[in-house]
Amino acid sequence: MDTLPPATAGSTRPQQFAMGALGLALVCLGVYTLWNFISALVWAGIFAIALWPLYHRAITRFGTGHHNILLPAVFTLAVALVFIVPLGVIGVQLAHETHNATEWLRHTQENGIPEPEFLHHLPFFQAQVDSWWQANLTDPGSARELVQRTTRGHVSDVSRMVGTQIARRLTLFIFTLLTLFFLFKEGRVVTDQLRIASNRAFGPNGERIGRQIIASVHGTVDGLVLVGLGEGLILGVIYAIAGVPHPTIFGALTAVAAMIPFAAPVIFVVAALFVIAQGSLVWGVTIIVAGFAVTFIADHFIRPVLIGGATKLPFIWVLLGILGGVEEWGLIGLFLGPAIMAALILLWREWACGRRPM
Numbered sequence: 292m293d294t295l296p297p298a299t300a301g302s303t304r305p306q307q308f309a310m311g312a313l314g315l316a317l318v319c320l321g322v323y324t325l326w327n328f329i330s331a332l333v334w335a336g337i338f339a340i341a342l343w344p345l346y347h348r349a350i351t352r353f354g355t356g357h358h359n360i361l362l363p364a365v366f367t368l369a370v371a372l373v374f375i376v377p378l379g380v381i382g383v384q385l386a387h388e389t390h391n392a393t394e395w396l397r398h399t400q401e402n403g404i405p406e407p408e409f410l411h412h413l414p415f416f417q418a419q420v421d422s423w424w425q426a427n428l429t430d431p432g433s434a435r436e437l438v439q440r441t442t443r444g445h446v447s448d449v450s451r452m453v454g455t456q457i458a459r460r461l462t463l464f465i466f467t468l469l470t471l472f473f474l475f476k477e478g479r480v481v482t483d484q485l486r487i488a489s490n491r492a493f494g495p496n497g498e499r500i501g502r503q504i505i506a507s508v509h510g511t512v513d514g515l516v517l518v519g520l521g522e523g524l525i526l527g528v529i530y531a532i533a534g535v536p537h538p539t540i541f542g543a544l545t546a547v548a549a550m551i552p553f554a555a556p557v558i559f560v561v562a563a564l565f566v567i568a569q570g571s572l573v574w575g576v577t578i579i580v581a582g583f584a585v586t587f588i589a590d591h592f593i594r595p596v597l598i599g600g601a602t603k604l605p606f607i608w609v610l611l612g613i614l615g616g617v618e619e620w621g622l623i624g625l626f627l628g629p630a631i632m633a634a635l636i637l638l639w640r641e642w643a644c645g646r647r648p649m
Contacts, residue, residue, distance in 0.1 A: 330623060331463045335470035337626050338370055339478065340505055341512040346475060363475035367468055374464070377543050384540050496641075500634050507604070507633035511626050514598035515613070518589050519549035526559055529581050533574040535562045550625060552613055555586050598629065608632045 325332065346366055355362065474481065489497030527542020535541055541562045548554040559582035567575035595606040609629050616628020 328463070328466055331466040332470055333623055333627070334463075334467045335474055337508055337512075337623070338467075338471050339474040340508045341516075342366060342370070343478065344509075346478070359476055363472050366475055367472040370471060371468055381540055381543060384537055500637060503633045503637045504630045507598075507630040508626055510598040510600070511609075511613075511629045514594040514609075515550045515625055518593055518597065519555075520546050522546060522549040522555060522585050522589055525585055526555075526578075526582055529578060530562055533562075533566050533578055534569065534571065535566055535578070549586065549589070551617060552590060552610060556582060604629070604633050604636055608636060 322329070346362070349362055349366075353362065485501065486498060489501055493500070523542045523544075523546020526545045527538055530538035530541050541558060545555055545558045545562075548558045559578055563575040563578040563582075566578060595609075598604070598609045599606045609632065612628035612630075612632035613625055614628070616624025616626075616631070618624070620627050
């Protein structure tokens with residue numbers, strides 16, 4: 292079978308221009324084709340970069356095997372379990388709460404809602420509030436009408452929207468895991484190809500920028516994810532001791548929120564309000580004080596060392612990268628933002644100082 296002759300260095304300028312235009316067009320078509328799965332590919336790349344040192348040590352210790360399938364499958368399964376187990380626990384808790392809410396709605400429609408005692412002691416508008424409550428909530432017929440009017444059509448709409456989002460997220464998660472498996476399996480080949488391609492396109496600068504981005508991802512994972520999980524664990528224990536309802540859920544939400552700067556206080560303040568509403572003011576104040584102490588230490592001492600030390604990037608740029616990344620890219624911006632800032636600062640240092648950063 293005849294084959295086309297290989298491209299040579301003697302290609303004419305029009306041919307080089309045409310080849311460049313063809314390559315650009317194919318890249319654009321590829322991005323357009325994969326647009327709905329770009330986030331899954333990026334997440335897989337982030338997981339692969341973050342776990343590659345551990346995976347490399349596992350390869351050194353156990354080898355790859357004949358087909359190089361077992362270790363990639365084990366690491367991919369571990370990543371899946373990190374998400375599936377907590378979400379499963381939260382799902383069970385939410386299902387239980389949904390059942391309780393359904394029972395409460397049924398009881399409300401049959402018996403109405405009794406007026407809380409504290410409403411009788413309001414300093415202002417006590418008569419108006421009492422009159423409205425008696426007319427709309429205490430009487431079972433009025434309460435039934437109010438519940439039906441409030442929930443009419445909304446339950447089915449919300450259920451449909453939630454179901455659609457869950458199906459979409461589950462599909463993206465599956466594609467993320469599949470991509471991650473093949474990145475582990477073919478990681479060395481992909482790394483070599485990227486190194487050769489960057490060297491051809493950008494010279495030595497391309498590989499340095501790539502290393503800076505990888506260092507940024509490692510530092511961000513250590514500084515955001517691991518520190519956030521630590522904050523969630525510490526405050527989760529405090530929630531359990533203080534009597535916060537569903538401390539596991541609140542601990543998990545705190546861990547996720549702690550990965551975003553200044554977001555954790557929203558969760559532990561809500562948890563403290565639950566405790567205060569149950570009549571324990573001391574424990575509520577304790578949760579707030581402990582929460583601010585833990586987040587202050589994490590945000591001002593631990594994270595700057597982990598993230599800034601890995602990238603030699605001032606923490607103000609790390610912070611701006613995180614906040615700007617989250618605003619523009621969503622949760623994945625937690626990692627993209629600092630990586631972009633790290634690459635930009637590297638270029639700035641080389642251009643402004645005329646030397647390579649150490």
